[in-house]
Amino acid sequence: MRTLFRRTSNPDWGSLSSAVATGAAVGGLGASTLGLASGLLDLTSSGADAWSLLSGSVVAGLASVWLFRRVRSPRRHEAADILTGVTVAFLGMVLLGTLLYLLTGTLTDPRDALFESAAGFSTTALTSLDVDALGRGMLLFRAGSQWVGGLTALLLGVAILPALSTDRELADRHTGTGRKPLAPSGGRAAGNVLRLYVGFTLLLGIGYLVAGAGPLGSVLLAASTASTGGFVGPGQPLADPAVQWVAILGMFVAGASMVILWRIVTLQWQGIRRSAEFRTYLLLLSAGTLLLGWWSEAGGPDEWRETLFTLLSAVTTTGFPMEAVGPWATAAPVLLLLAAAVGPMTGSTGGGFQLFRMLGLVKLARRELMRQLHPSLIARIRIGGVVLSEASVGRIVLQQFLFVAIVVGTTGAVGILGLDLATALAAGVHAAATAGPVRALDGTFLEAASWSRPVRLALVPAMLIGRLALYPALVAIGTAATGIQNRLRLRWRWNALAKGRDR
Amino acid sequence: MNPANRRWTSTTAHVCGNALIFVALAMALSALVEVIEGDEAPAMFVAAAMTGALGVGMRRWTRTGVLDRSMVFTAVGATWVLVSVVGALPYVLAGTFVRDGAGALVVLADAFFESVSGYSCTGxxxxxxxxxxxxxxxxxxxxxxxxxxxGGMGIVVLVVTVLPSLRASGLGLIDAEAPGEGADRLAPKVVDTARQFWKVYGALTVIGAVLLLAAGMNPFDAVAHALSAISTGGFSTRNASIGYWNSVPVELVVMAVMILGAASFTLHARSYRTRRFVHLVDPEFRWYLGLIGGWTLVVAVLLAADGMAWTRALRMSAFNVVTLGTSGGFGNATGAGSDGDFAVWAAGPQVMLLLLLVVGGCTGSTSGGIKVIRLRIGVAHAYRALRAMRRPRAVLHVRYGDGTVPESLVERIAGFMVVFGMFAVIGTVLVAALGTDLVTAFTGVIEALGNMGPAFGEAGPTASFVDGYSTPARLLLATLMLVGRLEIFPMILMLIVPYRSIRQVVPKGPLRQLRERRDQRPMGA
Incomplete structure (x- = not known):
């Protein structure tokens, strides 16, 4: 056994291969740890899924540890390879989650299991499960997969991407004074993110417990609120106004940047006031709530609370369901869809295009307007006093392009597979923004279970790419494509050489 | 004293006046036809006289001056707004849109909508x-x-042909009005360039009319449809549009004319001058044809998969792809729910058509949308940014055809696409807030910004916009049509000159005083 897990003495692996192997190992470890915890919890109730969860998780965990020990990382990794590794880790978790759904018999069709696992880890509030029929273990696994997905998004957005200098400004790690709010290095930033995330989840759990959601309900709700996942356990716990208030507060904080949360914890109030993105977040929430309340003819405090809940659920891409408050205005689905597409702040667990990028686009539009008048104008784009580099502006434009392309592609795919245009558009936006659940034009919720399997499968790529902030997934696809291209090119050259030699 | 010196120097008013004279001529010509067949000739003559008098007055009492960039936008934007407003006079005076239950404001709004839809070639x-x-x-x-x-070739381009006094400023005006990234100069003189554009435009219109006549239309319909096909406008003399004829030859001719209208007129002029078909040398035209061809096949396959017969699917796909891909906006549905009514197609082919609503035709054509060249460069820009992730230190260029695209152009295109997207999103929210469902609102805004014609949902190819949108929503769509026709920036920037004038007149408020004082403070103080 010791020999099996001994570190290999082989020379260093290549940057890409070691990143991919490490990613697969980390992904496997993450999902198996979650599976173990869920299996142990299941033992406290019926235990029907416990042994499947435990055995599957142990095997996967051991395999991951073995792989992890085998990897000999080089001194330096290429940025693109690290992103590929992150994508592989995420995909590894999704695939292992799929296997566990199948092993426990919760879902018998691999396509259903893949959809459910992808929706879980991507924190999309779409499910084809009957939650009332699930045991404790599977309930925790489903909510926990969202929590892990949220953590992946946070680490990616606040620690990994800024450390790779790919989204430095977007994660708000540099201030005007050059001070880095979370930590001087990516590793310490990741540690701080983990502490904040765990602490926030614990506080939420206590809040839900005090509000009367019950022990298991509190754990499930806390996990899905902190991760903006939107999974709700059995018994409609969100019907209680006190639970709703905790959810509102939780969603608001989950949609705010980790940097803001860090500043609150460390009592750096000035930074919060200076954050243009945070001000926009507050403005969006206030204006959206007022508009939605006005359209729904909200009168009493209960109706306004439910309106705020509905809007926060959309903006933060959490996706907690809330029935229409009053009459459903024709513009309400447009507003909610737009809110989900824009999403909350960067550096949060929320999905969507995110506010900082939206601000960047607005400033870019303004600059182009001025350039029409003064074609030689040289103007920098500033957000909250911080100058965005042209490379960052280019990336924001790219992300807009990719986001629209993914929405359009997914809408087209699910449209071809049978959804009507309005539903297809809503499903496409929600999948790419990792939001949900999808509403019909009249405000009623549409069950993902009522869609065909191909439709649900078509949503999976958008959910995964959307959760990975578009970039890493596309870089990984690009890496794979380049690898295939190079191999083909090599083979072609080899064949050409061989032909020449024969002649 | 020279009488010319007593005139008020305003290029904007002068260009507007000249544009109105052309509009008055169009009204007068139509009034003459109305004398032959119709009851509203007096109303149309009155409209022509009023418009003519206004135009002549503005031309007579103003003269052109030096144009800076902000003035160019003001001149072009104001001309389009004025022409659209005055262009509604015949409909108002003839009572074209008077109907039971519609108040005076609704009738006025409908007349304005139809006028804007006409001049902006939306359809x-x-x-x-x-x-x-x-x-x-x-x-x-x-x-x-x-x-x-x-509106197809551009009313300002027409004005430039008769205003040699504009000199170099004329190119600025054409540039601000022309679709795409700037206008090409066909001749050393701007006036000659404008005249060449109009000559080619006129010649293609005549050819289109002759072909439609040969395809089976009567002379009036042939001329009428040639006018709106070459301008990729989409107005028809029949409620069922081209579907009224239900004829393959008619559809083929209309498609061919629309494709020519959506191609660059610079290419047409060069082909005419060199007596060679130079279109295929142009990468944008090749992309455009490829796009239309590919889209036609994909939509046909999707329609066939949905149960339509193969030949019928190909016909319906080809016509609707061309009509939306060129921003033509004709329909070949013989009735609501028929095969050509894309509003009742499955979502897959609808999404494919929706993408075409955004794309539009080529630069320097009569079509709307964001244009093929912008899309091509936008995609190349996105691909470059993705490649830069793998090679952070590499200097990567955006290539187009045989050359490299300047960074300034890439940034401009990216900026335009962002602004287009923002207008689409904000417009959708506003139109939906005025009582329209998601699909009808979204597609209506996209088609208005792209000057396409029919939308989806309740405003499909066989429906009227009265059915799909409330009166305020229609007014908003009309505004977006104007914004889209001038490719957004001129319509916003036309407000700069009035804004500056107001700022000079209005006394400074405390906030402005404070800001100015702050700006004047020396650095570090």
């Missing part, structure tokens, strides 16, 4: 079952078609 209409097009006189119908023909 959306408020005619419908409640107020059939066939019930109108020939004069009104011809006027509708002429509005599109005038």
């Amino acid at each position: 959306s209409t408020v005619f419908g079952v409640h107020n059939p097009i066939e019930a109108q006189g020939s004069g009104i119908l011809l006027y509708r078609q002429l509005t599109q023909w005038l």
